[in-house]
Amino acid sequence: MISIETNQKAMCLEQAVQTYVKPGDHLSIGGFTVSRNPMAAVHEIIRQRITNLHLYAHSNGQGLDELVGSGAVSKIEIAYSGNGRFAPTCICFKRQIIENKILVEDYTNFQMALRFLAGSMGVPYLPTTTSLGTDIINKWGFDNKLRENDTKIAAKKLIVMDNPFSRNKIPDKIVLVPAINPDVTLIHTQKADTKGTTRIQGLTFSDVEQAKASKTVIVTCDELVEAGSLNTNPGANQLPSFCVDAVVHVPFGAYPTACFGCYDYDAPFLDSYRDMAATQEQFQQYLNDYILGTKDHSQFIQKACGERLEAIKANPETGYSDQIKRK
């Protein structure tokens, strides 16, 4: 058993969110569609009724959709909002855009990843050639006034310019995408130590760049180990402890999304979520029953997953479950 009093970074989720996530913050969430969304932290933000968040992600699914559906998000910069086969377009996301309840700025996945990388490098932008000639360049979701008034938002969505290194008579074009420096980034991982050293098993997506670009980082983990014990295999670790501000032990913290090697996505739950989120009234009922009506993530899992929990546990050899019904 690890004593959490001995280390100031290891704390409970309620305290971590209370300390580091404020209304109006620019928030970035890790994971990718159906995998390693920081669901426990997302639910805690909803429970604490933190609102007016500005959300960044590249391709996110369940975490994004529940945050958006709960009304926590006012603006979003993103490349993709979908949940695999379960919701090709995230459901609350779709509804809130159509009803003009959130503002969206659309980028590509590579651009969002570059924007986090730029933030992590401390440079104001990075160049690329993706999206030349498309509406990613031509159509802007945030107007100039909004960009002027909120100094945390980049002054422009992007800039197309001549390649300054070109040898051609008619110079080739490049697209500059602005850096992102979130106030706080939420990551869920398989393993971390009490100082915050973080080990992600399987694909890291853009979690590492997202964390390094951020002013503060909350890491939730399925397994919390003694400080220094991950140092025996440093090549497997991605984030040094000094990048992490709070580390929280939350078993099944990515549920209902998957956490490679630990558990699979809960396909039956994600299917039923599609119906529970179908209208705003139904989604409010879902929030009342599953999130606001439960005190923490373990109660949420009891209610949402119940006896299926055994079935979603990963086969240690493959990293996913052979038991869960996916049809």
Place this chain on the structure above:
Amino acid sequence: MTYSSKEIMVLAAARQIKNKDIVFCGTGISMLAAVAAKHIYAPDCMIFFETGAIDSKLEKLPLAVSDSRVMYGAQVFCSLIDSFCFMQNRKTGSNIVGIIGAAQIDPFGNLNSTMIGNYQDTKARFPGSGGACDVASFVDTNIIFMKLEKRKFVKILDYMTSPGWLTGFDSRQKQGLMTRGPSAVVTDMGIMGFEKESKHMVLKEVYPGIDPETIQENVGFKIDISKATQTLPPNSRELKILREKTDPERLILTKGDI
């Protein structure tokens, strides 16, 4: 042997994959086509996903590109940034074949996977680019999957998410995109290509039993259907592997939507 329109569509795309190819695919039917290609025609091709999984084992069909099933037995895990860099660097860029889908396509193979309506007043919303615009910008060979419907094959897109041949001729190069536009549009009735000079969509192949006129009726703009040849029907070996090995759980084959 009887087969569904979805089965011939998957196989028609999979037949275009060669052993030397590095295949980039998205979710759903494009993933099924990539896996079918590996199982049936091109065992040495390598499948990779924008999430960073390279040469995954794919013993079970993933339901998303972030599914743990793309991670099991992979050769390398890289980051999102790395996977898009493989499309651009000089060593691997030209070997990559992209397979992507969309909600709308125009006569030059430009794609919309973002929204319907005016951008400030959205009537319907799709997930957004994800990596689709990136692959369409970066790779030389891009195969597009589309269900053949008039509302999907439109003269003018509501939003251009991913570049095709833009406005045709050399407009793509003029905008600064140095790679080729899409090579084929695989539908549930036939396969379209793009005319050599103008880059306008033309009908290349029709599936057995489909009348080229029917294809024109389902396209919202005029295409040349005069030179279309007939696609070989799937043989029993192709269908057996697709049904018994590639998608034995029928996770994608039975679902109605393409």
